[in-house]
Each structure stands twice: as structure tokens, then as C-alpha cells.
Amino acid sequence: MDKREKILEIIRRLQKRYPNVKTALNFTSPLDLLIATILSAQTTDVNVNKVTEKLFRKYKTASDYANAAEGELESDIRSINYYKNKAKYIKNLAKELIDRFNGEVPKRIDELITLPGVGRKTANIVLWNAYGINEGIAVDTHVKRISKLLGLTENTDPEKIERDLMEITPREYWGEISHLLIMLGREICKAKNPQHSKCPLNDICPGSKL
Ligand code: SF4
Numbered sequence: 001m002d003k004r005e006k007i008l009e010i011i012r013r014l015q016k017r018y019p020n021v022k023t024a025l026n027f028t029s030p031l032d033l034l035i036a037t038i039l040s041a042q043t044t045d046v047n048v049n050k051v052t053e054k055l056f057r058k059y060k061t062a063s064d065y066a067n068a069a070e071g072e073l074e075s076d077i078r079s080i081n082y083y084k085n086k087a088k089y090i091k092n093l094a095k096e097l098i099d100r101f102n103g104e105v106p107k108r109i110d111e112l113i114t115l116p117g118v119g120r121k122t123a124n125i126v127l128w129n130a131y132g133i134n135e136g137i138a139v140d141t142h143v144k145r146i147s148k149l150l151g152l153t154e155n156t157d158p159e160k161i162e163r164d165l166m167e168i169t170p171r172e173y174w175g176e177i178s179h180l181l182i183m184l185g186r187e188i189c190k191a192k193n194p195q196h197s198k199c200p201l202n203d204i205c206p207g208s209k210l
Helices: 003-017 030-039 045-058 062-066 072-076 083-101 120-131 141-149 158-168 171-187
Strands: none
Touching: 003 158, 003 171, 030 045, 030 083, 030 120, 045 072, 062 083, 072 083, 120 158, 120 171, 141 158, 141 171, 158 171
């Protein structure tokens, strides 16, 4: 099986196990998802969802974030780690959205990654989950680890891993593959104790023998 055949087999098996996969972050608008994804750095989606339940009722537009009083946004997200930095990023990002994109979240990755606090991972998550656009593959810690174990990449740099995965994965699956691997990483292929015997990819994964 070459890598292109293998990734299709991986997708087929994981789709069966995780049908209708999507981000675990709660959101109703592209702006909500952009903010939630920024908040989710170095913390869990569960923690973020707890905070955003109230936050998204209070802040509905980029102007709401940009015009928040000094310290107010910090206080509204203070149960999240690095809340001071994250509040600063979000306020600056909101100002840029207003100045450059009419307050809307852009639909192009080259525009999204010019915003403060937004890298390719965040941009890819927002584009696929909020707009259904496949521009790239979000490489988080699970995708990075599992791609290597599955023998799909030798690289360790997320951008290089993304390029390797994009080369072998049909574009229509770019958004989905990332979330399928994240689900597998959370449930079975855990960093500390991967459960090879329970894994649907066991027979095609070189990592199962490590
Ligand atoms: S077989 Fe093991 S190493 Fe490979 S993906 Fe499954 S849990 Fe991870």
C-alpha cells in the first residue's frame, strides 16, 4: 500500500468510528470560532467551552471585543491560562478585523494568518469548521504525533508535516482528516499510553510495533 492508498484507508476506517467529526469547540459564528480557537491554545476544549458559553452572549461582533473596557475582556476570560496575553491578541485581532476586513473573518488563509495570534493551525480549523473550506490541514499535537507513528511523515515541523499530508490526501478530506486524527489521539492513540490493541489502524500502523 503506498501512502496515498494508506491515507484513504485510514480515512475510511476513522470515518466509520467517528462519523460527522468536527471541532469540539462550541460556536455559532466564524468570529466565535476564531476566538475559541485562540483561547484553546495550551488548554482543553472543555475549559474553553465553559468560558465561551457566557463570553459569546456578551461579545457578538468584532467591535464588542475591540471596544471592551481596559481589563474587561481579561476578566471575562480569566479562568483560561495565559488570559492576559490572549485578551491582548483578541483585542488587537478585533481591531484588525474592523480596519481591514469590515469586521468579518476572512475566508482566505493568506489573509487569516496575517491576524495577531493566528497561525496556519487556527486558520485551517476556522476555514473548515466555519466555512467548509479546505485550504490546508490543521496540525496540532495529536496530528503531529500520529502522522509520524502511522509512517505518513518523517518531519517534526508542523508546516512540513502539513505539506506532507496535503501531498497524499485528496483535498476534499483536508479539514476532516485533522479532526479524525485528533479524535483518535484523544480516545486511543494517547501520547503516554497508546492502546494499539483497541485501534482500528493497528494492522497498517508501524507505530503499533514500537
Ligand atoms: S496502532 Fe497504536 S500507534 Fe498506531 S495509531 Fe493506533 S494507537 Fe497509535
